[in-house]
Amino acid sequence: xxxxxxxxxxxxxxxxxxxxxxxxxxxxxxxxxxxxxxxxxxxxxxxxxxxxxxxxxxxxxxxxxxxxxxxxxxxxxxxxxxxxxxxxxxxxxxxxxxxxxxxxxxxxxxxxxxxxxxxxxxxxxxxxxxxxxxxxxxxxxxxxxxxxxxxxxxxxxxxxxxxxxxxxxxxxxxxxxxxxxxxxxxxxxxxxxxxxxxx
Numbered sequence: 201x202x203x204x205x206x207x208x209x210x211x212x213x214x215x216x217x218x219x220x221x222x223x224x225x226x227x228x229x230x231x232x233x234x235x236x237x238x239x240x241x242x243x244x245x246x247x248x249x250x251x252x253x254x255x256x257x258x259x260x261x262x263x264x265x266x267x268x269x270x271x272x273x274x275x276x277x278x279x280x281x282x283x284x285x286x287x288x289x290x291x292x293x294x295x296x297x298x299x300x301x302x303x304x305x306x307x308x309x310x311x312x313x314x315x316x317x318x319x320x321x322x323x324x325x326x327x328x329x330x331x332x333x334x335x336x337x338x339x340x341x342x343x344x345x346x347x348x349x350x351x352x353x354x355x356x357x358x359x360x361x362x363x364x365x366x367x368x369x370x371x372x373x374x375x376x377x378x379x380x381x382x383x384x385x386x387x388x389x390x391x392x393x394x395x396x397x398x399x
Contacts, residue, residue, distance in 0.1 A: 207243070207324040210336040214239040217340040217357055218348050239343050246339040247324065250331065252282050254319040255368075256376035257328050262287070265300070265314045273309040275300040283319040330371040334364040 205213075212222035220235045229237055251258050265284075267273040277284055277298040284300065286293040292303040293314065301308050324332070341357040344350065 204329050205332045205336065207240075210243055210324075210332065210339070211236060211239045213336050214243065214340040214343050217353070218344050235347065238347065239339070242343050242346070243335065243339045246342060247327070247335050248282075248321060250335050250338065251321050252319070254283065255331070256372050257331065258282075258320050258322050260318045260320065263316050263318050265316055267310040267313070273311065275308075275310055275314060277318075280320050280322075281318055282321050285317040285319075287315045287317065328371065330364070330368040334361070334368045337361040337364050 208223070208226050211226055215222055215235060218235070220233075223232060223236045226232065226236070226240055229240055232240065265275045265277075267275055277295065277300070279298065281295075281298065284295050286300075294301055294303055296308075299308050300310070300314065302310065327335070337357060337360050341354055341361055344353050344357060
């Protein structure tokens, strides 16, 4: 059975792309060589960036959030939430920091539960392998650009990166079991949920 790429392996893969020696541990970032410390920082940066796109593996649908009566009826999101999309489209609720804000009523106080779709920032060990591979290669390209700056090397990494992104998109599509009917625009165009009135 194949094993998942560890964060240490990802950092060493990035270092290999720029001709740097691998490290044996990343548990103490302050003691790492500059190149390895930079690689780890970029890996975290790219992981956050990629996950911000919202994939099936880090998205939770139809989540009910409850106002906190002990905190002025605010709805405060957990620190791993990247995005909270309110399902009630008649409202105008946005996130400000980690707190929901009602723009229509200019308040952070809520009197009822709010249903949302959440996009979460997962730690490395919670990511599926296709995401790990894509993040590693994208981070390697960024690291190379910042430290080496070789266009030829960037092109070589980019080729693998594009293939990894394609595999991630395919994985996401297969695991989410989406159909064309999951897209609101498509549903409207082909006539689903049209309101017909009989006169």
